[in-house]
Amino acid sequence: MDKEKQLQRISADRCNSLVQFYPAALQEMPADAVAIVVDDNLIQRDTVCAAGSHMLYSFRPPFQAEAITRAQAAGYTVIGRANIGEFNMAGSETSWFGPTLHPQDTAHLTSGAAAAVAQGFAEAALIVDAGGANLRQAALGGCSAFRPTYGSVSRFGIIAFLSSSEQIGGVARDIDTAAALVQAVAGHDEKDATSLPKPQYDYAAAADVAGLRIALVEDLLAAAGAPARAATEQAAEALAAAGAQISRIRLRQAALAPQALAVMAAAEGCNNISRFDGVKYGYRTANYRNIEELYCRSRGEAIGETAKCLAMLGSLVLAKDNYEPYYRKALQVRYLVKQELDQIFTSCDLLLAPVAPAEAPLAADAAASPFPFCDPAHAFGAAATLAGLPVAVLPYGTAENGLPFGLQLFADSGHDSLPLRAAKALQAAPRKGGAC
Amino acid sequence: MEKEQFAKLASFNKFALTPAENERLSAALDTALDFLVPLRDWQAGDTPLMVYAAGIAPVYRTDRVEKIFSREQILANAPEEAEHCFAVPRVAD
Numbered sequence: 001m002d003k004e005k006q007l008q009r010i011s012a013d014r015c016n017s018l019v020q021f022y023p024a025a026l027q028e029m030p031a032d033a034v035a036i037v038v039d040d041n042l043i044q045r046d047t048v049c050a051a052g053s054h055m056l057y058s059f060r061p062p063f064q065a066e067a068i069t070r071a072q073a074a075g076y077t078v079i080g081r082a083n084i085g086e087f088n089m090a091g092s093e094t095s096w097f098g099p100t101l102h103p104q105d106t107a108h109l110t111s112g113a114a115a116a117v118a119q120g121f122a123e124a125a126l127i128v129d130a131g132g133a134n135l136r137q138a139a140l141g142g143c144s145a146f147r148p149t150y151g152s153v154s155r156f157g158i159i160a161f162l163s164s165s166e167q168i169g170g171v172a173r174d175i176d177t178a179a180a181l182v183q184a185v186a187g188h189d190e191k192d193a194t195s196l197p198k199p200q201y202d203y204a205a206a207a208d209v210a211g212l213r214i215a216l217v218e219d220l221l222a223a224a225g226a227p228a229r230a231a232t233e234q235a236a237e238a239l240a241a242a243g244a245q246i247s248r249i250r251l252r253q254a255a256l257a258p259q260a261l262a263v264m265a266a267a268e269g270c271n272n273i274s275r276f277d278g279v280k281y282g283y284r285t286a287n288y289r290n291i292e293e294l295y296c297r298s299r300g301e302a303i304g305e306t307a308k309c310l311a312m313l314g315s316l317v318l319a320k321d322n323y324e325p326y327y328r329k330a331l332q333v334r335y336l337v338k339q340e341l342d343q344i345f346t347s348c349d350l351l352l353a354p355v356a357p358a359e360a361p362l363a364a365d366a367a368a369s370p371f372p373f374c375d376p377a378h379a380f381g382a383a384a385t386l387a388g389l390p391v392a393v394l395p396y397g398t399a400e401n402g403l404p405f406g407l408q409l410f411a412d413s414g415h416d417s418l419p420l421r422a423a424k425a426l427q428a429a430p431r432k433g434g435a436c
Numbered sequence: 437m438e439k440e441q442f443a444k445l446a447s448f449n450k451f452a453l454t455p456a457e458n459e460r461l462s463a464a465l466d467t468a469l470d471f472l473v474p475l476r477d478w479q480a481g482d483t484p485l486m487v488y489a490a491g492i493a494p495v496y497r498t499d500r501v502e503k504i505f506s507r508e509q510i511l512a513n514a515p516e517e518a519e520h521c522f523a524v525p526r527v528a529d
Contacts, residue, residue, distance in 0.1 A: 062509040150489040165489045193494035259475035262468070270449070277450070279522055284515035291525050293452075300452030308457070309464045312445040316465070317472075325476045331485035333475070338486055370464040374471055388489025413490045 003027050010080070010121045015101040016092075017115035018080040020048065026079045033077045036181065037116045038126045039134070040081045041088050042168075043157040044068055051159040052086045052095035055273075055302040056282045065157025066192070067126055067168050067185040074184035079122055083112030086304045088130050088161045089269055090372035091137070091361070094306045099363055102141060104403055108360040113171045114141025124172040124181045130162040131261055132355070132381015132391070132408075135169065139393040139406025140360040144175040144423060146182050146203070149413045150388025151196035153182065154189030160272045162265050165385050175392055175423040179203040205417040207424035210243030213348040214409075214422065218250050220353035220380055228354045231397025231405040236352060238429040239422060247348060253333070253340040257382035260333035262373035263317050263326050264386075270314025273307060309370040334386045341387050345412040350422055355380055355406035359399040384410045392419035394426060437465050 007023050019040050029035060038044065041051040045064040050056040068078060085094040092100040092111055102108035103118050110118075113125035114137050127134045129147045138145035147169035158166065170181035186201040216236055221229050240246045251257075278284035278298030285297035303311075317326035344351070356377040372378070384391050390411055395404035407426070411418035442462050446453050453461065488494070507520060516523040 058515075059513055062505050062512070151492050164487060167489075190497055193496050194488060194492045195495075196492070256475050256478060259472050262471065263475065266468075274449075278515060279524055280510075281513035282515070288525065291527050292450075294525060295450040296447075296452040299450050300454075300457075303451070305457060305460060305464075308449070308451055308453075309461055309468070311449045312442075312451070312461065313465060313468050315445050315448050316469075326472060328485065329475050329478060329480045331487055332480045332483040333478075334489075335484050335486035338491060369467050370461060371468040371471070374467060386489060388492070 013119070013121070015103050015106065015115040015119065016083055016098050017100055017112045017119065017121060019050065019083050019097045019112065021080040022078070025077055029077045029079070033075050034124065035079045035122045036071060036076045036124045036126060037080045037082045037113060037122045038068060038078055039088070039113060039128050040084050041128055041159040042068055042126060043159065044078065044081070049159065050096065051088065052084045052097065053303065053307070054096040054283055055276045055299070056159070057096070059281045063157065066154035066189045068157065070185040071126060071181065076181065076184065080116065082116055082125055086307050087159065087269065087273060088128055089265070089310055090306045091133070091366060093363065093366040094304055096304065099366070101363065102360050102403065104142065105401060107362055107364070108403060109363050109366055110141035110360055111137035114138045114143045117171050117173060118142045124170055124177050126181065126185065127169050127171050128158050128166055129169050130166040131265065131378060132385050133378070135391055135393045135408065136355045136377060136381060136406060138171045139355045139395050140404060142395050142404050143171050143173060144178050144392070144394040144427070145169055145171040146175060146178045146420065147391045148182055148186055148201065148416050149196070149390045151194050152186045152201060152416070154192040154195050156189055156191040161269050163268050163272065164264060165388065167388070175394060175420060175427060179420050201416070203416060203420055205420040205424060207421065207428045209239050209422050209425045212244045212350060212418065212422065213247065214239055214244045214350045214352050215247045215249040215344070215348040217351050217353040218248050219254065223376065223379060224354040224357045227397070227399055228356065228358055228405045232352065232354045232407060235396050235407050235426055238426060239352070242425050242429060244422070249344055249348065249351070251340065251383055253336040254383040256333045257337055257386055258373060258379040260330035261378065261382045261386060263330035265373070266310045266314035267318050267327055268314070269307070270311040270318070273303065273311055276303070305370040306372055337383050338387045341383065341389070341412070350409055350411050350418050353380065353408055355393050355408045359401065359403035359405060380408070384408070387413070389413055390416040390419055392423040394423050396426065437462055437469070
């Protein structure tokens, strides 16, 4: 790699992929090191970690995320921080640093991690997936990504949003590279109370689907546009040609999964951003006379509308009179979704579905409302997120405008190698027209 | 949403909002509540609850005293400090 050329390319990025770039890290990187970027909500020692928010524009933590420490120990070098939506609550259009534009067509949006990897600024990215949105953006941005079973990677050092469900994953141009990064950071960590006890994981998997029982998720196929649906059907044909047994299932209990996810996101987001008050770190208003004004004006001036909307909704659904009809029911939906998936996985190994109804969204259509969950794309990642399942995504097929559609493959908790096997098989399989 | 309830939510969250934000966020919360109607109206019965993805139950560490950061490290991020402490307006007379 010509580091000078790489440095120039990254500096000239027109997509707003990175909120910070460390030229010295790139230039001084050992020859055998692998350059990565990390999402802006992963804490990094003595580095500004803003989580896409004005509220944390100056926050330099004295500690760092366990996943970053493990990645560095395994030979990865962090060369920059990828743009995310504010506190990872929505797409990059809500970032204080501005939206990230799709490298293939800058009229469309993507995530900073996907744009950085797709443009070759880094080999891979460590991301924090919340609700499947970050995986979706990776696939629609032309990248592959892998999110392991919830609890496999330490969440210590995430600037948290959706604590009960968010999980660190990897993005790369191919699924092997993404899985290798996740393998380097996975394993028990006592600093995370939800960390699974297994000390390490092996995500090496062959591109072999012979005999695998793979089911298409009818509900998500029906919710996708015809071209994205056709791409998913083509993927199923390719998997069948490689020896998989294809069937179709319905996720009946997942009908309320998007609403349940929205309630959890609001409730947990509300609590997680309540700590940002302008006292110990981050933004403080210049205009206050008492402590109440300090809190209210600091938060009012520095937190964006989507985060405010979710926080206010969170207070509402957690209020005494609303807990039963909203929050409690959301947790009940999660239970039923998990039960149904457990049952489905007794007769099939893997589920296949589109990641979104169509290609990456137009920048002009984004953020029509500060409430992000009305976007139908959220429904596609809701069930697997609520159940904490391992998911592999990859770009598959192309829209008329040349942008990729995305596929997702998910398996039962702890069976992380299955989606990787199928994703690898699809990457290796010949494609009918329009391959990306 | 009633103005009074909206104001209560903003106050509870310590958000000083502009008139334009009041309008947009009020409409957004109405949209959110409309979106949640199917969940609100669902008859959940005595279905069990699942708090964490994958049904994980958090395992907490035993409390132990450790000195992790120095005062200087902690105060390095303070928007305002005085006499080696976080500076805030007077909260009691």
